[in-house]
Amino acid sequence: MPQIERNKTTAAVHFVDPTHSTSKHxxxxxxxxxxxxxxxxxxxxxxxxxxxxxxxxxxxxxxxxxxxxxxxxxxxxxxxxxxxxxxIGYFNQQLTTLDRKQTVLENVTNASTQVDNVIYAVLAGLALNNKLQLRAEQLSGGQLVRLQLAKLLLQTxxxxxxxxxxxxxxxxxxxxxxxxxxxxxxxxxxxxxxxxxxxxxxxxxxxxxxxxxxxxxx
Structure with missing residues:
Protein backbone atom coordinates (compact mmCIF):
# COMPACT_ATOMS: atom_id res chain seq x y z
CA MET A 1 0.00 0.00 0.00
CA PRO A 2 1.39 3.43 -0.89
CA GLN A 3 2.61 5.57 1.98
CA ILE A 4 0.79 8.88 1.71
CA GLU A 5 1.63 12.06 3.54
CA ARG A 6 -0.76 14.87 4.26
CA ASN A 7 0.43 17.93 2.43
CA LYS A 8 0.26 21.39 3.95
CA THR A 9 -1.45 22.51 0.76
CA THR A 10 -3.72 20.21 -1.18
CA ALA A 11 -2.57 19.32 -4.67
CA ALA A 12 -5.18 19.72 -7.37
CA VAL A 13 -7.39 16.66 -7.62
CA HIS A 14 -9.08 15.86 -10.91
CA PHE A 15 -12.33 14.00 -10.28
CA VAL A 16 -13.56 11.92 -13.20
CA ASP A 17 -17.30 11.43 -13.53
CA PRO A 18 -18.05 8.45 -15.81
CA THR A 19 -21.36 10.11 -16.76
CA HIS A 20 -19.81 13.49 -17.59
CA SER A 21 -20.37 13.29 -21.34
CA THR A 22 -24.11 12.82 -20.87
CA SER A 23 -24.53 14.82 -17.63
CA LYS A 24 -22.73 18.01 -18.69
CA HIS A 25 -25.14 20.98 -18.54
CA ILE A 88 -27.64 12.05 -5.17
CA GLY A 89 -24.91 12.08 -2.54
CA TYR A 90 -26.18 13.44 0.78
CA PHE A 91 -24.00 14.45 3.70
CA ASN A 92 -25.48 15.08 7.13
CA GLN A 93 -24.36 14.57 10.69
CA GLN A 94 -26.18 11.21 10.97
CA LEU A 95 -23.32 9.44 9.11
CA THR A 96 -25.71 6.91 7.62
CA THR A 97 -23.62 6.03 4.55
CA LEU A 98 -20.78 4.36 6.47
CA ASP A 99 -20.26 0.68 7.16
CA ARG A 100 -18.85 0.69 10.69
CA LYS A 101 -17.32 -2.79 10.30
CA GLN A 102 -15.31 -1.87 7.21
CA THR A 103 -11.95 -0.10 7.30
CA VAL A 104 -11.49 3.49 6.21
CA LEU A 105 -9.99 2.33 2.93
CA GLU A 106 -12.75 -0.23 2.31
CA ASN A 107 -15.48 2.33 2.94
CA VAL A 108 -14.21 4.61 0.20
CA THR A 109 -12.83 2.15 -2.35
CA ASN A 110 -15.89 -0.13 -2.42
CA ALA A 111 -18.02 2.72 -3.76
CA SER A 112 -15.46 4.93 -5.48
CA THR A 113 -15.50 5.84 -9.17
CA GLN A 114 -12.00 7.36 -8.94
CA VAL A 115 -8.48 6.12 -9.62
CA ASP A 116 -6.17 5.29 -6.73
CA ASN A 117 -4.15 8.51 -6.73
CA VAL A 118 -7.36 10.55 -6.36
CA ILE A 119 -8.57 8.27 -3.57
CA TYR A 120 -5.34 8.68 -1.62
CA ALA A 121 -5.20 12.44 -2.24
CA VAL A 122 -8.70 12.92 -0.86
CA LEU A 123 -7.97 10.75 2.17
CA ALA A 124 -4.78 12.67 2.83
CA GLY A 125 -6.45 16.04 2.39
CA LEU A 126 -9.11 15.04 4.92
CA ALA A 127 -6.49 13.84 7.42
CA LEU A 128 -7.32 10.15 7.15
CA ASN A 129 -3.98 9.06 5.69
CA ASN A 130 -2.90 7.41 8.96
CA LYS A 131 -6.23 5.66 9.55
CA LEU A 132 -6.58 3.56 6.41
CA GLN A 133 -6.70 0.16 8.14
CA LEU A 134 -8.83 1.21 11.11
CA ARG A 135 -12.45 0.10 11.08
CA ALA A 136 -14.93 2.96 11.00
CA GLU A 137 -16.21 1.95 14.43
CA GLN A 138 -12.75 2.77 15.84
CA LEU A 139 -12.80 6.37 14.64
CA SER A 140 -13.72 9.47 16.59
CA GLY A 141 -16.79 11.53 15.70
CA GLY A 142 -14.74 14.06 13.76
CA GLN A 143 -12.92 11.32 11.85
CA LEU A 144 -16.25 9.73 10.90
CA VAL A 145 -17.42 13.07 9.51
CA ARG A 146 -14.29 13.30 7.35
CA LEU A 147 -14.68 9.69 6.22
CA GLN A 148 -18.26 10.26 5.08
CA LEU A 149 -17.14 13.35 3.15
CA ALA A 150 -14.38 11.36 1.48
CA LYS A 151 -16.75 8.54 0.56
CA LEU A 152 -19.29 10.91 -1.02
CA LEU A 153 -16.69 12.87 -2.97
CA LEU A 154 -15.16 9.69 -4.36
CA GLN A 155 -18.55 8.30 -5.42
CA THR A 156 -18.90 11.46 -7.58
Whole structure:
Protein backbone atom coordinates (compact mmCIF):
# COMPACT_ATOMS: atom_id res chain seq x y z
CA MET A 1 0.00 0.00 0.00
CA PRO A 2 1.39 3.43 -0.89
CA GLN A 3 2.61 5.57 1.98
CA ILE A 4 0.79 8.88 1.71
CA GLU A 5 1.63 12.06 3.54
CA ARG A 6 -0.76 14.87 4.26
CA ASN A 7 0.43 17.93 2.43
CA LYS A 8 0.26 21.39 3.95
CA THR A 9 -1.45 22.51 0.76
CA THR A 10 -3.72 20.21 -1.18
CA ALA A 11 -2.57 19.32 -4.67
CA ALA A 12 -5.18 19.72 -7.37
CA VAL A 13 -7.39 16.66 -7.62
CA HIS A 14 -9.08 15.86 -10.91
CA PHE A 15 -12.33 14.00 -10.28
CA VAL A 16 -13.56 11.92 -13.20
CA ASP A 17 -17.30 11.43 -13.53
CA PRO A 18 -18.05 8.45 -15.81
CA THR A 19 -21.36 10.11 -16.76
CA HIS A 20 -19.81 13.49 -17.59
CA SER A 21 -20.37 13.29 -21.34
CA THR A 22 -24.11 12.82 -20.87
CA SER A 23 -24.53 14.82 -17.63
CA LYS A 24 -22.73 18.01 -18.69
CA HIS A 25 -25.14 20.98 -18.54
CA UNK A 26 -28.06 18.62 -17.80
CA UNK A 27 -30.82 19.52 -15.35
CA UNK A 28 -30.22 17.65 -12.08
CA UNK A 29 -32.78 19.25 -9.75
CA UNK A 30 -36.03 21.14 -10.33
CA UNK A 31 -38.14 22.50 -7.49
CA UNK A 32 -41.31 24.33 -8.51
CA UNK A 33 -44.08 25.60 -6.25
CA UNK A 34 -43.04 23.46 -3.28
CA UNK A 35 -44.53 24.20 0.15
CA UNK A 36 -42.30 22.89 2.93
CA UNK A 37 -43.81 21.98 6.30
CA UNK A 38 -42.56 20.70 9.62
CA UNK A 39 -45.15 19.37 12.06
CA UNK A 40 -47.90 21.05 10.05
CA UNK A 41 -46.14 24.42 10.27
CA UNK A 42 -45.37 26.12 6.96
CA UNK A 43 -41.64 26.89 6.70
CA UNK A 44 -41.26 27.73 3.01
CA UNK A 45 -43.99 28.79 0.60
CA UNK A 46 -43.77 28.01 -3.11
CA UNK A 47 -40.04 27.24 -3.21
CA UNK A 48 -38.75 27.42 -6.77
CA UNK A 49 -35.25 26.87 -8.17
CA UNK A 50 -33.24 24.70 -10.55
CA UNK A 51 -29.74 23.20 -10.54
CA UNK A 52 -27.86 22.12 -13.62
CA UNK A 53 -24.81 19.86 -13.68
CA UNK A 54 -21.85 22.01 -12.64
CA UNK A 55 -23.90 24.54 -10.65
CA UNK A 56 -23.06 25.15 -7.01
CA UNK A 57 -25.51 26.91 -4.71
CA UNK A 58 -25.30 27.97 -1.08
CA UNK A 59 -28.68 27.52 0.63
CA UNK A 60 -28.77 30.03 3.49
CA UNK A 61 -31.25 31.33 6.02
CA UNK A 62 -31.82 31.79 9.72
CA UNK A 63 -31.92 28.83 12.09
CA UNK A 64 -35.31 27.18 11.77
CA UNK A 65 -36.02 28.66 8.35
CA UNK A 66 -36.34 25.20 6.78
CA UNK A 67 -33.02 24.57 5.02
CA UNK A 68 -32.55 20.99 6.21
CA UNK A 69 -36.26 20.22 5.93
CA UNK A 70 -36.18 21.42 2.31
CA UNK A 71 -33.31 19.14 1.31
CA UNK A 72 -34.80 16.19 3.20
CA UNK A 73 -38.09 16.74 1.37
CA UNK A 74 -36.19 16.62 -1.92
CA UNK A 75 -34.32 13.45 -0.98
CA UNK A 76 -37.40 11.68 0.40
CA UNK A 77 -39.34 12.48 -2.78
CA UNK A 78 -36.50 12.15 -5.27
CA UNK A 79 -38.65 11.15 -8.24
CA UNK A 80 -40.59 14.43 -8.02
CA UNK A 81 -37.54 16.68 -8.22
CA UNK A 82 -34.61 14.76 -9.68
CA UNK A 83 -34.35 12.97 -13.06
CA UNK A 84 -33.94 9.19 -12.95
CA UNK A 85 -30.38 9.29 -14.27
CA UNK A 86 -29.15 11.56 -11.45
CA UNK A 87 -27.44 10.06 -8.41
CA ILE A 88 -27.64 12.05 -5.17
CA GLY A 89 -24.91 12.08 -2.54
CA TYR A 90 -26.18 13.44 0.78
CA PHE A 91 -24.00 14.45 3.70
CA ASN A 92 -25.48 15.08 7.13
CA GLN A 93 -24.36 14.57 10.69
CA GLN A 94 -26.18 11.21 10.97
CA LEU A 95 -23.32 9.44 9.11
CA THR A 96 -25.71 6.91 7.62
CA THR A 97 -23.62 6.03 4.55
CA LEU A 98 -20.78 4.36 6.47
CA ASP A 99 -20.26 0.68 7.16
CA ARG A 100 -18.85 0.69 10.69
CA LYS A 101 -17.32 -2.79 10.30
CA GLN A 102 -15.31 -1.87 7.21
CA THR A 103 -11.95 -0.10 7.30
CA VAL A 104 -11.49 3.49 6.21
CA LEU A 105 -9.99 2.33 2.93
CA GLU A 106 -12.75 -0.23 2.31
CA ASN A 107 -15.48 2.33 2.94
CA VAL A 108 -14.21 4.61 0.20
CA THR A 109 -12.83 2.15 -2.35
CA ASN A 110 -15.89 -0.13 -2.42
CA ALA A 111 -18.02 2.72 -3.76
CA SER A 112 -15.46 4.93 -5.48
CA THR A 113 -15.50 5.84 -9.17
CA GLN A 114 -12.00 7.36 -8.94
CA VAL A 115 -8.48 6.12 -9.62
CA ASP A 116 -6.17 5.29 -6.73
CA ASN A 117 -4.15 8.51 -6.73
CA VAL A 118 -7.36 10.55 -6.36
CA ILE A 119 -8.57 8.27 -3.57
CA TYR A 120 -5.34 8.68 -1.62
CA ALA A 121 -5.20 12.44 -2.24
CA VAL A 122 -8.70 12.92 -0.86
CA LEU A 123 -7.97 10.75 2.17
CA ALA A 124 -4.78 12.67 2.83
CA GLY A 125 -6.45 16.04 2.39
CA LEU A 126 -9.11 15.04 4.92
CA ALA A 127 -6.49 13.84 7.42
CA LEU A 128 -7.32 10.15 7.15
CA ASN A 129 -3.98 9.06 5.69
CA ASN A 130 -2.90 7.41 8.96
CA LYS A 131 -6.23 5.66 9.55
CA LEU A 132 -6.58 3.56 6.41
CA GLN A 133 -6.70 0.16 8.14
CA LEU A 134 -8.83 1.21 11.11
CA ARG A 135 -12.45 0.10 11.08
CA ALA A 136 -14.93 2.96 11.00
CA GLU A 137 -16.21 1.95 14.43
CA GLN A 138 -12.75 2.77 15.84
CA LEU A 139 -12.80 6.37 14.64
CA SER A 140 -13.72 9.47 16.59
CA GLY A 141 -16.79 11.53 15.70
CA GLY A 142 -14.74 14.06 13.76
CA GLN A 143 -12.92 11.32 11.85
CA LEU A 144 -16.25 9.73 10.90
CA VAL A 145 -17.42 13.07 9.51
CA ARG A 146 -14.29 13.30 7.35
CA LEU A 147 -14.68 9.69 6.22
CA GLN A 148 -18.26 10.26 5.08
CA LEU A 149 -17.14 13.35 3.15
CA ALA A 150 -14.38 11.36 1.48
CA LYS A 151 -16.75 8.54 0.56
CA LEU A 152 -19.29 10.91 -1.02
CA LEU A 153 -16.69 12.87 -2.97
CA LEU A 154 -15.16 9.69 -4.36
CA GLN A 155 -18.55 8.30 -5.42
CA THR A 156 -18.90 11.46 -7.58
CA UNK A 157 -22.71 11.69 -7.66
CA UNK A 158 -24.17 14.14 -10.17
CA UNK A 159 -25.84 16.04 -7.29
CA UNK A 160 -23.96 16.51 -4.02
CA UNK A 161 -26.01 17.85 -1.10
CA UNK A 162 -23.93 18.91 1.91
CA UNK A 163 -25.61 19.89 5.19
CA UNK A 164 -23.08 21.64 7.45
CA UNK A 165 -20.03 19.69 6.23
CA UNK A 166 -17.45 21.83 8.07
CA UNK A 167 -18.58 20.96 11.58
CA UNK A 168 -15.68 19.23 13.38
CA UNK A 169 -13.16 20.24 10.67
CA UNK A 170 -10.03 22.20 11.50
CA UNK A 171 -8.89 25.09 9.30
CA UNK A 172 -6.50 22.96 7.25
CA UNK A 173 -9.09 20.29 6.53
CA UNK A 174 -11.73 22.92 5.67
CA UNK A 175 -9.28 24.38 3.16
CA UNK A 176 -8.69 20.93 1.65
CA UNK A 177 -12.43 20.30 1.36
CA UNK A 178 -12.84 23.67 -0.36
CA UNK A 179 -10.15 22.69 -2.86
CA UNK A 180 -11.94 19.42 -3.61
CA UNK A 181 -15.29 21.17 -4.09
CA UNK A 182 -13.70 23.66 -6.48
CA UNK A 183 -12.71 20.69 -8.65
CA UNK A 184 -15.98 18.80 -8.24
CA UNK A 185 -17.65 18.25 -11.64
CA UNK A 186 -21.28 17.79 -10.57
CA UNK A 187 -23.85 20.08 -8.96
CA UNK A 188 -23.51 21.10 -5.30
CA UNK A 189 -26.25 22.25 -2.94
CA UNK A 190 -24.61 23.44 0.28
CA UNK A 191 -26.02 24.35 3.68
CA UNK A 192 -23.44 26.06 5.87
CA UNK A 193 -23.36 28.62 8.68
CA UNK A 194 -19.73 29.41 7.78
CA UNK A 195 -20.40 32.37 5.51
CA UNK A 196 -16.85 33.04 4.32
CA UNK A 197 -16.18 29.40 3.53
CA UNK A 198 -19.56 28.88 1.84
CA UNK A 199 -19.13 31.97 -0.35
CA UNK A 200 -15.73 30.66 -1.45
CA UNK A 201 -17.01 27.29 -2.68
CA UNK A 202 -20.26 28.41 -4.32
CA UNK A 203 -21.24 30.79 -7.09
CA UNK A 204 -24.87 31.47 -6.17
CA UNK A 205 -26.75 32.03 -2.91
CA UNK A 206 -30.34 30.90 -2.42
CA UNK A 207 -31.79 32.65 0.62
CA UNK A 208 -34.76 31.49 2.68
CA UNK A 209 -36.37 34.55 4.26
CA UNK A 210 -39.94 35.10 5.43
CA UNK A 211 -40.97 31.72 3.98
CA UNK A 212 -39.70 32.64 0.51
CA UNK A 213 -36.70 31.50 -1.53
CA UNK A 214 -34.83 34.20 -3.45
CA UNK A 215 -31.47 34.32 -5.18
CA UNK A 216 -28.92 36.85 -3.95
CA UNK A 217 -25.22 37.64 -4.22
CA UNK A 218 -22.94 35.36 -2.17
Missing amino acids: ALVLKVAGLDVYMNHRLLIKQAQFKLYYGDNIWLSGANGSGKTTLVQTIINNKSEFVPDYVQ PQLLILDEPTNYLDLETKAALADFLHEYPGAILLISHDQTWAADVTEQQLIIHKQATTFGDD
